[in-house]
Amino acid sequence: MTNEGNMNELKYAVIGAGAMGYRYGILLQNAGFNVDFIDAWEPNIQAVKEQGGVWVSRDHEGRHLVPVNLYTPEEYAGDPDVWIIFMKQMQLEDMLKRCSQLFKDHQVAFSAMNGWGHFEKINQYFSEDRIYGGTAIIATVLNGPGDVDFIGKPGTGSMHMCAMNEKVTDIEKAIAHDFAAANMNPEITTDFKGTCMAKIVFNSVVNTLCTMYQITMGQFMEFDGAHDMTKQLVSEAYAACDAAGIPMINTVDEEVESIEYASRVGNPLHYPSMYQDMIHGRKTEVDYINGYIARLGEQYGVDCRTHAFLTNGVHLAELAFQIHHQQ
Known part of the structure; x- marks a missing residue:
């Protein structure tokens, strides 16, 4: 790679200026790194241009404006070393196509999106030795266009990252160094599928149940049956x-x-992203989370009926929410 001799000065571009895209990009920017943002949601782009940046809060407090460089795929002319990709699964294919003219052989891609399905799409533009996946146990809320709320104190949350070909490289170490400087607590692993599945299993419990019952993560934990429900779903997924x-x-x-x-x-006070999607009339990613686990079980002869049931349960909750708010 052309930048291996200069790993301490990596340039980043974030595809998807939503909750997690803003969090990763702004934390890196605050740590002194060069970051650009690319998005396709017009209200978001317009708000950032009018405001001169994005409003950033932490736990609903300290709201302040952070200047950012935000572009549409067609406007952007930069050449980053690292693409950080945080899109909804349903929107990713179109966004990658719109950005395809920007992808170069010396660049790498990192993504810690929810669910499973994005790596196959990213792999159409980046070879396996240039793809890094991971987990991001970090809560963030997009309040609206150009307005994001980081949940938890600075340094809260954790993440894992792993090369798709499971080989630790200098650039992966450099990215992890930058993520650590941005207070995101990265840990490099060498098991790609196992690492990425850990987040899917996490989301298959918290995102799904909190969305169905419209409760926070802490409220779910207060329920007497929360431990048994969690263990049942995790055990089924692990099987x-x-x-x-x-x-x-x-x-x-x-x-x-x-x-x-x-x-x-x-x-404890966080409503997961799947809930946020539902209440804003957006399609949830449950088919890529519990639905993926159910399909994996079916493929290998394992009964994952709870995950299949909850996949339908979330879709029913989406429908119910729409009906109630149309009245």
């Missing part, structure tokens, strides 16, 4: 992963503990 030959980075009990800690201590 499917085991049959598929996907080794997980945590045991079942460790994953349950991680979900409970993040919900009870880390982000």
Whole structure:
């Protein structure tokens, strides 16, 4: 890669200036790194231009304006070293196509999107040795166009990252160094599918149940049956992963503990992104989360009926929400 001799000065561009895209990009920018943003949501683009930046809060307080460089794919003429991709699964294919003229052989892509399905799309433009996936256990809310709220104190949350070909490279170490400087607590792993599946399993519990019942993560944990529900969903998902030959980075009990800690201590007041999508009339990503686990189980002969049931349950909750708010 052309920049391996200058790894301390990586340039970043974020595709998808939504909740997580803003969080990663702004934290990197605040740490002194060069960051651009690309988005396709016109109200967001217009708001940032009119405001001169994006409004940033933390836990609903300290709202302040942060100047950012935001472009449409057609406007952008930069040449970043690293693309950070945070789109909704349903929108990714079109966005990558619109950005395709910007992709160069020396660049790499990192994504910690929810669900499974995005790596195949990214792989159409970047070879496996230039793709890095991961998890982002970080709560963020997009209040509206050009207005984002970081949930949790500085340094809250954690993330893993792994090369798609599972080989640790100098540029991955450099990206992890920059993420650490931005207070995002990265950890490099060498098991790509297991690393990415950990976030899917996390979301298959918290995102799904909090969305169906319209409650916060902390409110879910206050329910007497929360532990049993969490363990049932995690155990079912792990059985499917085991049959598929996907080794997980945590045991079942460790994953349950991680979900409970993040919900009870880390982000008890947070409504997950799936809930935010539903209440704003956007299609949820449940088909790429619980739906993916259910399909994986079916493929390898493992009964994942709870995940299949919850996939339909979220779609029913979407319909119910729409009906109630049309009256």
